[in-house]
Amino acid sequence: MTTVLYQKNDLEFCFSDAFEGKFLLSLLENMKEKILSEEWDDYDELHHCCKIIHDFSLQKGVAMDFHTLRRGPEQLGMVMITHGAIDPKIYACSGISISDPTDQVALLSYFHISPAGRGNGTFWLRDLIMPFYADQGYTALYLKTSHPKAFPLYDRLGAVIGNYTFPSDNAVHMRVGRIYRIPLKERPFPKD
Numbered sequence: 001m002t003t004v005l006y007q008k009n010d011l012e013f014c015f016s017d018a019f020e021g022k023f024l025l026s027l028l029e030n031m032k033e034k035i036l037s038e039e040w041d042d043y044d045e046l047h048h049c050c051k052i053i054h055d056f057s058l059q060k061g062v063a064m065d066f067h068t069l070r071r072g073p074e075q076l077g078m079v080m081i082t083h084g085a086i087d088p089k090i091y092a093c094s095g096i097s098i099s100d101p102t103d104q105v106a107l108l109s110y111f112h113i114s115p116a117g118r119g120n121g122t123f124w125l126r127d128l129i130m131p132f133y134a135d136q137g138y139t140a141l142y143l144k145t146s147h148p149k150a151f152p153l154y155d156r157l158g159a160v161i162g163n164y165t166f167p168s169d170n171a172v173h174m175r176v177g178r179i180y181r182i183p184l185k186e187r188p189f190p191k192d
Contacts, residue, residue, distance in 0.1 A: 018177040024046060026114040029114035067129055074116070077111075098142055141178070142180065164176075
């Protein structure tokens with residue numbers, strides 16, 4: 001069931017502990033924009049997101065939360081947060097292990113905003129999602145990303161703890177990524 005956590009003008013910032021296929025619509029819009037603007041980077045976001053959801057769903061004791069951004073019925077964004085029985089060696093292939101107690105760690109496993117929802121990402125992550133997990137006792141959010149346009153946001157919120165490279169889907173080029181640790185602090189949601 002989807003719950004509205006916060007409203008800002010005509011936007012609804014929602015939470016669900018169950019996946020729904022419509023949550024992927026913002027990813028499709030991003031892929032469409034990349035193709036139309038001739039910025040295709042040989043990385044199928046939809047495939048990778050679905051694989052992450054499938055892989056985590058098979059791990060005992062791991063919970064997935066889906067934060068969505070919508071305007072009416074239009075899905076504008078999705079953030080997937082994973083927590084629970086997280087393997088501290090999840091980033092071991094990059095030479096990084098989670099240093100915090102895993103019962104106090106959440107993973108930002110996916111974050112996408114469609115072109116129509118852009119301009120809300122910092123507010124959504126910093127002012128809504130991070131306090132949501134801090135309030136539940138989590139002390140850190142870990143993530144890995146190979147999206148250079150997202151690096152400045154994560155640089156402001158946390159610290160780079162590792163770097164990695166991997167081939168694009170068809171080995172057309174190498175993708176450069178970063179691993180981040182973002183500290184979480186309790187604070188109230190913004191006032192309306």
